[in-house]
Amino acid sequence: MNKYELALVVNAKIDDEERAAVVEKAKSYITRFNGTVTDVEEWGKKKLAYEISHMREGFYYFIQFEADSDCPIQVEDNIRIMDNVLRYLVVRKEDKKQPEKEEA
Known part of the structure; x- marks a missing residue:
C-alpha cells in the first residue's frame, strides 16, 4: 500500500x-476503490491565487489515505465531475527513510 494525499479546494459560497x-x-470514493482514509485536515477559507469560476476564495481540505496504485486514478476520475470542487490533486507521499551511511 502506498501513501497518498488528496488536496481539495471547495466552493466557499456553499454552506457548511x-x-x-x-x-x-x-x-467515500477513496474507500470504494479499496483505500483507507488516515487523516483529514481542514485548512479553512483561504484566498485563491487567481480567480476560479468567478470566485476568489475557497475552502482547503487535505485528505491522507493509503491505497494501491490504481486507486488515485479512480478517485480523480470521480472527483473531476463533482459540482462544488474547484480544484483537486492527488500526490503520492514519499516515505522518509534514513539515508544509509556509506562506509569507506
Whole structure:
C-alpha cells in the first residue's frame, strides 16, 4: 500500500453542510476503490491565487489515505465531475527513510 494525499479546494459560497457532504463524498470514493482514509485536515477559507469560476476564495481540505496504485486514478476520475470542487490533486507521499551511511 502506498501513501497518498488528496488536496481539495471547495466552493466557499456553499454552506457548511454541503461542504461537509463534498468531503464525505470524496472520502467515500477513496474507500470504494479499496483505500483507507488516515487523516483529514481542514485548512479553512483561504484566498485563491487567481480567480476560479468567478470566485476568489475557497475552502482547503487535505485528505491522507493509503491505497494501491490504481486507486488515485479512480478517485480523480470521480472527483473531476463533482459540482462544488474547484480544484483537486492527488500526490503520492514519499516515505522518509534514513539515508544509509556509506562506509569507506
